[in-house]
Amino acid sequence: MSIPIKIRAHHLLCMQGFQGYGYSQDFAANMQQVIETINSLQNPVVEIVAECDVICSHCPHNMEGVCWKGSGSAKRIRDMDLRVLEKLGLKEGTKVKGKYIFDLVNTRLGNVSDVNEICGKCEWMDRCVWYLGLGH
Numbered sequence: 001m002s003i004p005i006k007i008r009a010h011h012l013l014c015m016q017g018f019q020g021y022g023y024s025q026d027f028a029a030n031m032q033q034v035i036e037t038i039n040s041l042q043n044p045v046v047e048i049v050a051e052c053d054v055i056c057s058h059c060p061h062n063m064e065g066v067c068w069k070g071s072g073s074a075k076r077i078r079d080m081d082l083r084v085l086e087k088l089g090l091k092e093g094t095k096v097k098g099k100y101i102f103d104l105v106n107t108r109l110g111n112v113s114d115v116n117e118i119c120g121k122c123e124w125m126d127r128c129v130w131y132l133g134l135g136h
């Protein structure tokens with residue numbers, strides 16, 4: 001089996017709502033590539049984590065593998081990941097086939113109040129096509 005692609009849990013939502021915006025051009029290009037790889041015919045294995053991942057790896061807020069986006073961000077964002085894992089019924093470190101994970105997210109997390117609880121303070125909500133498509 002090839003090496004799993006590490007994805008932090010809340011990015012499973014961000015990836016579905018992504019429409020090209022991000023913290024830098026490099027960040028957005030990398031995110032696009034990660035999304036395409038996961039959705040590719042190879043259907044790679046994804047490891048769901050609650051720490052910096054392949055998307056964070058191109059983020060200007062990532063300092064040596066820790067999110068420094070703002071005061072307390074490392075803990076706040078990890079807590080967000082843990083809430084997503086809990087709602088998906090998965091343990092940190094679970095490995096799944098890429099395509100299956102988006103089906104699971106969309107089955108278990110279609111409820112706007114659940115998503116507001118997770119994403120409530122996200123600055124990208126008004127540009128997230130996944131969130132906007134939930135039907136409010």
Ligand code: SF4
Pocket residue numbers: 052053055056059060061062066067068069077
């Ligand atoms: S802001 Fe933090 S959690 Fe988000 S991509 Fe950057 S390093 Fe990762």
